[in-house]
Amino acid sequence: MVNFDNIKTYSTEFPKTWSFLWSPEEASQIPQEHKDQIFFLDKEASEFVQNYISSSKMVTGPLWKPFNERYFKTIEEFEVTENCESEIKKWLYSKPIPFDKFVFIDSERSGQSVTLTWKMVIKYWEGLFFADDLIIFDETLNWGLFYFHEDRLYFGIDKIYDKEFEYEKTKELNELKEKYFNKDNLNFNNEDKKKTVRDFKEKYKTDRIE
Secondary structure: OOOOOOHHHHEOOOOOOOEOOEOHHHHHOOOHHHHOOEEEEOHHHHHHHHHHHHHHOOEOOOOOOOEOOOOEEEEEEEEOOOOOHHHHHHHHHOOOOOOOOEEEEEOOOOOOOEEEEHHHHHHOHHHHOOOOOEEEEOOOOOEEEEEEOOOEEEEEEEEOOOHHHHHHHHHHHHHHHHHHOEOOEOOOOOHHHHHHHHHHHHHHOOOOOO
């Protein structure tokens, strides 16, 4: 069974398609030292990574505001522009992640999840932050780096997510929907409905009913 201790053993050869290392031919030419720090994961391990980040509820917002509004205390943004190499490297270097720390990518353009060192994230940032939405994180879920394909990076840190709080929120939301948002109760002028929705938004400090 896949876990974070053995996940590298579920790796494959470098993909025979384009990836963040560019073409298969270009990928094959990177230094062996770099290859030793990059593992493209097979289907089972990729599904493990995808399910892990999905179940965390870290990313729940729209792509231009991806992180769950109650997940991180601090969120930084960076605009990826032409000729920003020194700025983006400085920004990535400043993150409190050791160079040799293995992190995870979901999902890379090859269709596979990847585990690689943070040093390789910085080294190959141009291929990573290029065209496809992706998230980078580690098993602690204490931080996350999201790339939105319109050249925006979002780095969340200082996890404040409370599972019990979110459980109660979800439970109350489902009850609210069942009572007031069904085909037999679509009257938005109903005062009880308006009050219940207002109380829910105030209690959970949200503007959305999803």
